[in-house]
Amino acid sequence: MENNRSIRDCTTYRLGVLLVLLAGCVFAFLLGNVVGTLQIPFRRVLELLFHADGSPEWKAIWNIRLPRMILAGLVGINLALSGSILQGVMSNPLADPSIIGISSGAGLFGIFILVVLPQYQTLVPFFAFLGAMLAAIIIYSLAWKGGIHPTRIILAGVAVSALFNAGISGTLVFFSDRVHGALTFMNGSLSARSWGEVEMILPYTVVGLVLTMLFSRQMNILILGDDVARGLGLNVELTRMGFTALAALLAASAVSAVGLLGFVGLIVPHSIRLLMGNDYKVLFPGSALLGAALVMLSDTFARTIFSPVEIPVGIVMAVLGVPFFLYLLRR
């Protein structure tokens, strides 16, 4: 083999892929505003995005579709970044907030506040974060044995996930009278979400995007392995802790907004790895763009496929994600 540069290392190729992904996001966003029970032509959508005219179409877009698409995009970004971070810090390609129980931890704490202490509803994201961190800490302490072992991480994660999911089911059974839309929470759904959720999640997305861009080099060093990273001068413990907290925060904010939406953090980073390799400098922005596009498209699909019945987007995600997971296992 000669000394030719692999195409996945070429800057022009990488920029090209990122641009295509960005175009995909724009397309998914516009499509989500066009289709639905009330079909609004593409030109009209563009017009209404910039001119408020008070028409029913304008109301459909501004009160329903636009916030829903923005929320879908933000949730996609958060879950995709969370997954790509977890895969790095846990040196496990199967790590994903929903598979290893981070999302369930967030979900249990979140739903507990919602049904038992509804007066503290504004604290849901905070408690969801505590739950996600608790899950991460349990996984590490179960799996840690003089270092991180990928198989132990995934086994511990599956156990933690089962435990917290049982807790969620238990809470829903005990307080069944108080839980509206428990089913949509369990499967992750964007229906009836609006600007409130967008405002809630947006700061976390911004923090996630900024921090992952700033510290992608640290992540690249960390995935070389603990001993190598330490030899190169990285504070391994601090880096792992910081990134884990960020992943928990991103997953928790997504769960607080839409419930348990699985597999985004698994499918998205892996597709980007196949396209551009494991360099986190491009893996982070690539995952963010693809995550946004994927959740927007899946939600539009879930909303329209059995119209007028709407299925939770989590079901679409699971249908896409399970075969993908099996494919990764067999690789």
Next chain:
Amino acid sequence: MSNVIMQVNHLSAGYQGHKVIEDISFQVEQGKIYSIIGPNGCGKTTLMRAVSRNIRPSAGQVLLDGENIFKMNTRKVARKVAVLSQSNNTMSDVSVRTLVQYGRFAHMAWWQGRSAQDERIVDWALEKTGMADFANRKINALSGGERQRAWIAMSIAQKPEILLLDEPTTYLDISHQLEIMELVARLNREENITILMVLHDINHAVRYSDELIVLQDHRIYRQGDPWSILSSDVLEKVFRVQAQITTDSENGTPIFYAKAVIR
């Protein structure tokens, strides 16, 4: 004392309360090559991991220019000490050039990119290890010998005073083993990098080192120059072989072959 750059004082370390090395003390002088040898399970790798701050010692200290490495900023340590660990399995699929650029990590502030000087040092490291022609290849597409040279290139891009190597020739065939040993000796001679390494092959250790540190049963059994080690009872008592020792006519170092196992 003037040219001692690393001091290991009464170092003990182990895993989960079970001691693997006990009360180890030695000094590393600038510009020399040190090899740690000993039978399997004597604690060589644990000693190396403690000296490279990968495990915390239960007692004792490692001083770098008089400062305790476990209290120093890890980046500051990395500017003086580079480490080549034994197993370099990674999910990373970087090119050789990118890997060598990572060697500059400790020299860059977190908001900074690479400077022209960093790039010059990367080029120098690739050149020095004969990896310039492989710079754009992926590390997981390299042969064992090439990959080891790539990791060494990354280590010397740190511009360290000391290079720590844990069995740098394991899993390599004989010509690549020699190639790595020659490279290490050259880095010591031409770049004045102090070397502290764990070696499995005693003849390699004897031929390339100024000083040998022999471990047995978690402690230092003997320390000295190659002739004094080989002419002592080390081969019989530590490695449990009867050996024939002669002089290597090429460079005057001792060389031996094992004749029989002592039971």
